[in-house]
Amino acid sequence: MLELRKLSKSYGGRPVLDQLSWTFKAGEFVSIMGDSGVGKSTLLNLIAGLDTPDAVNGESPIIVDGIPMSGLDDDAATKLRRARMGFIFQAFHVLPHLTLLQNVALPLLLNGLPTARAAEMLDAVGLAGREHDFPHQLSGGQMQRVAIARALVHRPALVLADEPTGNLDPDTADAILTLLQREIKATGACAIMVTHSQLAAKKTDKILQLSKSGLQETTIVNPFEQ
């Protein structure tokens, strides 16, 4: 579904990601953990197309569904992202002047799809009856549920989430992650979540540790559970 091939990124000559390679499969819910500053958000931003990898000769370092991203012009890359990706990022927060229903319907509208599924998704995330409310009328957890509904409404093949439960209390975070997990499995998407939370990571199929030597699969060892 998503292939990284020797993906590198440096800022001002200082390497952050160095020749990173990994294959993410369809239907997989993967978390990425690692020390602060190691490059987790940078990695997600590169995959999302919010930032560009270091230039390479030859093959594209990011391949989505067999399509080399660096071979696409801006227009084609935007279309692919819009149709095949869903984002749960702070930068993509719900739009304050649109109702919840309009917020969730946006990816459908932009892709020329029927908008009926927007109400279904609001229902699925427990916000039925709130369709015509505005974001300022919601709690942080409810807002995050709207962001999840909007990220998944157009059934993207790839879902990218950056600390989706970062500022939520543990119970709300757990409910949000269960919802995310359920919706990802229902749509068959591949989802990549950056998190510092071991509890959040435990909800995923696979935990990857990002370090200076690259990505490595890992397991969380909890001494209280032995």
Ligand SMILES: Nc1ncnc2c1ncn2[C@@H]1O[C@H](COP(=O)(O)OP(=O)(O)OP(=O)(O)O)[C@@H](O)[C@H]1O
């Ligand atoms: N636009 C930028 N310009 C210059 N340096 C940047 C830029 N974006 C990120 N960096 C640097 O790249 C490194 C990785 O940052 P990144 O935000 O990806 O780390 P992270 O693993 O997500 O950290 P955290 O867990 O603290 O959020 C940091 O040293 C950061 O200062």
